[in-house]
Amino acid sequence: MRILLDECLPKDLAGELQGHTVKTVPQAGWASIKNGKLLRLIADSGKFDVFVTVDKNLPREQKLDNLPFAVVVLRARSNRLADVKTCAPELLRRLSRFQPGRVYFLSAA
Numbered sequence: 001m002r003i004l005l006d007e008c009l010p011k012d013l014a015g016e017l018q019g020h021t022v023k024t025v026p027q028a029g030w031a032s033i034k035n036g037k038l039l040r041l042i043a044d045s046g047k048f049d050v051f052v053t054v055d056k057n058l059p060r061e062q063k064l065d066n067l068p069f070a071v072v073v074l075r076a077r078s079n080r081l082a083d084v085k086t087c088a089p090e091l092l093r094r095l096s097r098f099q100p101g102r103v104y105f106l107s108a109a
Contacts, residue, residue, distance in 0.1 A: 001095050004042060006053035007031060009074075010081040013052075016088035020095070023048075035062055043068050050098055052091070054079045059103045070098035075107040 005013055007025040014022035025031060030041055035055070039062055042048055052072045058064075064071050072091060076083040086108035098104060 001049045002047060003050045003052060003095075004028060004048040004069075006051065006055065008054055008079050009052065009084060010079070012081050013084055013088065016085045017092065019092075039064070039067060049100075050095065054084065056105075064103055065101045068100050070100055071103045072098065073103065073105045075105055 001020045003017060003020050003022045005011070005022060005024045009024070011024045011027075014024070025033070025038065028045075028047075030038055033041065035058060039051075042051055046068070048069050050070045050072055052074065054074050054076060056073055056075070058071065058073065074084050074087045074091070076087055087106050090106050090108065094104070094106070
């Protein structure tokens with residue numbers, strides 16, 4: 001799977017997602033771009049299957065049902081690596097079941 005990590009997540013989370021192609025929003029060249037425009041850029045690029053964030057407001061603020069990728073919202077105590085990496089096993093376990101245009105909320109397994 002091709003995974004894009006939101007810039008609110010630590011880049012080192014990529015190391016917890018071995019076996020997949022993982023980039024961060026800054027690595028993709030989209031640093032500091034706001035959510036609506038960022039989602040359009042991700043969609044237009046066709047380069048990602050899953051967008052991972054901790055922004056719990058994203059599903060309320062943006063129309064996500066027509067996107068060509070899945071959105072995963074991690075429910076962690078903070079966006080620090082120690083907190084978000086506890087969600088990585090559940091993310092990896094469910095990754096193959098994620099569908100484009102759907103939002104998934106994940107907590108630590």
